[in-house]
Amino acid sequence: MAAASLDATLALVGAWLAIGALAMAAPRNLTLAARVLFPAGAAVGLALAAIALHALFEPPASRVLPLGLPDLPFHARLDALSAFFLLLLGAVSAGVSIFASGYLRAGQDTPPGLYCLCYHAFLAAMALVLVADDAYFFMMAWETMALSSFFLVLTEHRRAEVRRAAYLYLLIAHLGAISILLSFGALQGGSGDYRFETMRLAAQPSALATAAFLLALAGFGAKAGIVPLHVWLPEAHPAAPSPVSALLSAVMLKTAIYGMLRVALDLIATPLWWWGIVALAIGLASAVFGVVFAAVQDDMKRLLAYSSIENIGLVMAGFGLTLLFRGFGMGALAALALTATLYHCLNHAFFKSLLFLATGSVLHAAGSSDLNRLGGLIHRMPWVAWCALIGSLAIAGLPPLNGFVSEWLLLQAFLFTPGLPQGYVNMLVPVAAALIALTAALSAYVMVKFYGVAFLGQPRGSAAAEAHEAGPWERIGLAWLAACCVALGLVPATVIGMLDPITRGLTGYSIASHAGGWLYLAPLEPQRASYSPILFLLVAAAAVAVAWLAVRVFYHGRVRRAPPWDCGFPRLDARMQDSAAGYGQPVTVVFQPAFRIRTEAPLPSDARPRYRQSADDPLWPLLYLPVAGAVERIGSLVALLQRGRISVYLVYSFATLLLLLLFVR
Amino acid sequence: MSASGLAAQFTELMLAVLLAPLLTGWVNNCRAWLQNKSAPGLLQPYRVIGKLFRKEVVLAHNASPLFRAAPYVVFGCLALAAAIVPTIATDLPLNAAADAIALVGLLALARMFIALAGMDIGTAFGGLGARREMMIGFLAEPALLMVLFTASLISSSTSLATIVETLAHREFVIYPSLAFAGVAFTMVSLAENGRVPVDNPATHLELTMVHEAMVLEYSGRHLAMIEWAASLKLFVYSCMGLALFLPFGVAQAGDWLGIVLALPALLAKLAVGGAALATIEMISAKMRIFRAPEFLGTAFLLAVLAMLLHVLLER
Numbered sequence: 001m002a003a004a005s006l007d008a009t010l011a012l013v014g015a016w017l018a019i020g021a022l023a024m025a026a027p028r029n030l031t032l033a034a035r036v037l038f039p040a041g042a043a044v045g046l047a048l049a050a051i052a053l054h055a056l057f058e059p060p061a062s063r064v065l066p067l068g069l070p071d072l073p074f075h076a077r078l079d080a081l082s083a084f085f086l087l088l089l090g091a092v093s094a095g096v097s098i099f100a101s102g103y104l105r106a107g108q109d110t111p112p113g114l115y116c117l118c119y120h121a122f123l124a125a126m127a128l129v130l131v132a133d134d135a136y137f138f139m140m141a142w143e144t145m146a147l148s149s150f151f152l153v154l155t156e157h158r159r160a161e162v163r164r165a166a167y168l169y170l171l172i173a174h175l176g177a178i179s180i181l182l183s184f185g186a187l188q189g190g191s192g193d194y195r196f197e198t199m200r201l202a203a204q205p206s207a208l209a210t211a212a213f214l215l216a217l218a219g220f221g222a223k224a225g226i227v228p229l230h231v232w233l234p235e236a237h238p239a240a241p242s243p244v245s246a247l248l249s250a251v252m253l254k255t256a257i258y259g260m261l262r263v264a265l266d267l268i269a270t271p272l273w274w275w276g277i278v279a280l281a282i283g284l285a286s287a288v289f290g291v292v293f294a295a296v297q298d299d300m301k302r303l304l305a306y307s308s309i310e311n312i313g314l315v316m317a318g319f320g321l322t323l324l325f326r327g328f329g330m331g332a333l334a335a336l337a338l339t340a341t342l343y344h345c346l347n348h349a350f351f352k353s354l355l356f357l358a359t360g361s362v363l364h365a366a367g368s369s370d371l372n373r374l375g376g377l378i379h380r381m382p383w384v385a386w387c388a389l390i391g392s393l394a395i396a397g398l399p400p401l402n403g404f405v406s407e408w409l410l411l412q413a414f415l416f417t418p419g420l421p422q423g424y425v426n427m428l429v430p431v432a433a434a435l436i437a438l439t440a441a442l443s444a445y446v447m448v449k450f451y452g453v454a455f456l457g458q459p460r461g462s463a464a465a466e467a468h469e470a471g472p473w474e475r476i477g478l479a480w481l482a483a484c485c486v487a488l489g490l491v492p493a494t495v496i497g498m499l500d501p502i503t504r505g506l507t508g509y510s511i512a513s514h515a516g517g518w519l520y521l522a523p524l525e526p527q528r529a530s531y532s533p534i535l536f537l538l539v540a541a542a543a544v545a546v547a548w549l550a551v552r553v554f555y556h557g558r559v560r561r562a563p564p565w566d567c568g569f570p571r572l573d574a575r576m577q578d579s580a581a582g583y584g585q586p587v588t589v590v591f592q593p594a595f596r597i598r599t600e601a602p603l604p605s606d607a608r609p610r611y612r613q614s615a616d617d618p619l620w621p622l623l624y625l626p627v628a629g630a631v632e633r634i635g636s637l638v639a640l641l642q643r644g645r646i647s648v649y650l651v652y653s654f655a656t657l658l659l660l661l662l663f664v665r
Numbered sequence: 666m667s668a669s670g671l672a673a674q675f676t677e678l679m680l681a682v683l684l685a686p687l688l689t690g691w692v693n694n695c696r697a698w699l700q701n702k703s704a705p706g707l708l709q710p711y712r713v714i715g716k717l718f719r720k721e722v723v724l725a726h727n728a729s730p731l732f733r734a735a736p737y738v739v740f741g742c743l744a745l746a747a748a749i750v751p752t753i754a755t756d757l758p759l760n761a762a763a764d765a766i767a768l769v770g771l772l773a774l775a776r777m778f779i780a781l782a783g784m785d786i787g788t789a790f791g792g793l794g795a796r797r798e799m800m801i802g803f804l805a806e807p808a809l810l811m812v813l814f815t816a817s818l819i820s821s822s823t824s825l826a827t828i829v830e831t832l833a834h835r836e837f838v839i840y841p842s843l844a845f846a847g848v849a850f851t852m853v854s855l856a857e858n859g860r861v862p863v864d865n866p867a868t869h870l871e872l873t874m875v876h877e878a879m880v881l882e883y884s885g886r887h888l889a890m891i892e893w894a895a896s897l898k899l900f901v902y903s904c905m906g907l908a909l910f911l912p913f914g915v916a917q918a919g920d921w922l923g924i925v926l927a928l929p930a931l932l933a934k935l936a937v938g939g940a941a942l943a944t945i946e947m948i949s950a951k952m953r954i955f956r957a958p959e960f961l962g963t964a965f966l967l968a969v970l971a972m973l974l975h976v977l978l979e980r
């Protein structure tokens with residue numbers, strides 16, 4: 001039975017590849033790609049989600065594929081962890097692909113057929129990463145994923161900044177890939193057997209296991225966008241077309257989280273507790289860094305990219321907590337923290353793809369994703385605006401939507417922490433919880449900026465004033481993702497029941513058996529904490545309805561339309577509203593040391609006074625430029641060997657020969 | 666879910682919704698007395714709300730449906746918040762639906778809606794008020810959460826009913842962590858309710874106002890709902906403070922007599938609390954807006970210290 005799910009998964013991956021290949025039959029045919037192939041890809045995504053949902057509750061199945069090198073066949077395996085991430089991939093990609101079929105326009109630099117091929121190869125590669133069961137297959141799939149997404153980022157390759165962003169992405173992706181390869185090297189421990197099966201059974205010495213963990217953390221972290229390896233994210237996401245940004249942020253970052261979970265919780269038999277501290281510290285740093293920088297962005301996509309760094313930070317914090325609890329042998333709490341981690345992965349996948357797609361609709365409708373040119377879009381494109389509102393409330397971690405549930409679980413896991421046997425670790429916990437709380441509160445600030453400046457107020461340009469509503473395909477995609485956000489928020493106990501096979505498999509504990517049925521979410525013990533989003537929503541909605549009806553019944557519903565009041569100021573125009581930079585100004589003031597702020601202020605004598613301020617990432621001058629400089633210097637030293645004269649090269653050959661003779665004898 | 670629980674839940678909700686303007690009136694009266702002015706009377710907030718309900722709504726041409734829905738959403742959120750905080754009894758059916766973290770989330774939801782509504786018309790004041798309100802929000806919310814976490818760690822539960830029961834029925838020991846948390850909570854509630862020294866509810870000076878700037882475009886019944894919601898917010902914060910730091914006199918499950926006795930106890934505590942709030946407002950001066958981060962940063966640090974103290978000393 002279980003093997004059937006694996007076969008079906010592989011068949012669906014084949015279907016995605018076939019769709020991509022079909023697109024190349026007529027690479028310039030827009031209608032074929034947009035109206036036939038992308039909807040077909042969405043259907044495949046839905047089927048994959050259904051199979052993965054089924055496979056979550058089945059025992060692991062594995063299979064040797066008739067592919068690969070003669071003595072090195074590919075191994076595939078489908079267990080609960082893989083199935084969960086496949087579910088995420090399938091369900092999100094279904095929404096994104098449907099949206100993409102309406103979003104695809106003529107005039108892209110890459111022909112639609114080629115774009116369709118890369119898109120579906122990317123989806124297939126991500127699915128293969130999730131089912132790979134040996135390091136060789138895993139790295140093949142991983143690199144296919146990196147390359148296909150590189151070409152997708154390059155879709156608008158005639159623009160120089162797109163090429164620069166894609167290059168930066170490729171560079172960091174490969175640094176990460178080298179690190180992952182070395183991590184697998186450490187895990188096989190000299191046996192030469194790169195199957196995950198044998199790694200799982202091998203008992204690595206703790207030094208080797210630590211090396212493997214840290215390498216995996218760096219390698220997968222580069223892909224996930226943890227600080228300080230995050231720089232490619234805010235460049236690559238705005239450069240890519242919106243459906244691709246959605247997939248990169250919502251799904252590809254999660255494959256990196258999958259890799260970390262796979263290595264640290266599955267392949268390494270005995271994790272050490274202090275690894276958890278490392279992951280927790282990196283996670284908290286990423287979360288705070290991401291959200292603070294998101295608050296000062298002017299571009300919708302850059303803002304969302306920084307918000308992805310924040311959310312990956314929250315996921316990493318949950319992952320760190322899982323490792324910490326597991327290292328101390330507290331299995332039930334590890335299960336709770338792991339549940340929070342996985343739940344947040346799922347939530348982030350849905351609300352982030354929703355917001356990236358909504359940004360895409362705005363970009364097409366108003367011609368810009370620069371917040372300073374937008375405004376008032378709720379009147380022109382209500383569908384997109386209401387879906388984006390759901391996404392914004394969810395990402396701000398507000399009840400009763402899905403973002404709140406995972407934040408709630410994470411905070412509950414923190415509140416259980418002061419029972420750890422290490423006193424010093426106990427002291428760190430309040431600080432860590434405080435940072436999580438600060439991140440959550442700041443993300444609400446960021447989302448008010450995102451939503452308020454783009455969708456509310458007056459249009460800040462003529463293009464925004466004449467924006468049009470998104471087409472039916474785009475609306476279906478947005479509605480699907482928004483509905484998933486609402487559903488994941490309303491039935492958390494059911495979702496935790498789905499996560500149960502994973503926590504049982506990786507930590508040996510189940511928290512779903514304690515949850516109080518479908519209505520109440522009560523991990524561990526109901527008297528400690530419980531939450532029921534459905535009751536919550538019903539009571540709040542009832543209060544709103546009663547208030548509204550009472551006002552109508554006892555008083556009246558009269559409305560008079562008039563110009564805005566604005567304290568009696570008669571000539572209100574769009575420039576009087578807060579600009580995006582103005583809205584971010586309190587954050588630059590409060591968190592001043594975090595930024596590299598450059599201010600250009602006018603002199604009193606300037607005839608045309610200009611004020612300009614930029615708040616940039618301080619890690620460029622602190623980390624990246626020195627490293628780039630060092631690489632260049634080493635490169636120029638190596639270049640000294642290259643004299644360009646044949647006689648010098650002959651001397652090199654002669655010296656090498658002498659040395660070899662000396663050694664070999 | 667017992668009969669007394671349902672009765673207590675309903676009484677509590679109605680009590681909060683109906684009494685909230687009275688608390689605002691009481692604070693305003695105390696302030697007037699302290700300033701040696703003649704007081705407007707305890708019922709003045711009811712008269713204002715009633716007047717606004719009767720007036721027609723003047724709506725800007727470009728107001729979106731979100732602008733019209735926001736007052737009701739904010740009111741609904743705060744009514745639910747009032748129902749969650751145990752004021753007269755701890756046996757509340759809604760307590761299983763939302764705990765302390767959900768309460769903070771609920772208050773954040775209300776804040777986000779009112780801030781979005783402030784930005785909807787696209788006036789200079791609306792955006793300014795929304796930005797300032799959200800700034801105060803992102804500084805105050807983590808501090809509030811840390812205060813609630815300290816209490817949660819003491820009672821090893823995030824359910825407000827369990828917290829109140831643990832704190833009310835323990836032997837009388839002074840927890841140093843709760844003392845720090847109490848100071849932090851007071852500072853947070855001053856900021857969140859737009860009181861002096863962070864905001865001044867009695868002014869409409871553009872340089873200083875926060876909350877009033879945001880709701881400037883509202884009129885008629887919408888403004889009435891917002892005013893009522895603001896009173897409810899003050900009521901919720903007062904009750905939260907009483908529940909955490911002075912939880913005595915709250916009835917337990919099935920204790921009908923307790924519910925009856927809890928009511929005068931609550932009214933007495935609120936009267937003292939309101940007078941204390943008026944005194945704090947009297948003796949402090951309004952700060953510049955960018956002093957607010959320092960003020961709230963202090964509150965945040967105190968709250969984190971409270972939690973640290975609990976972890977270090979009280980286990």
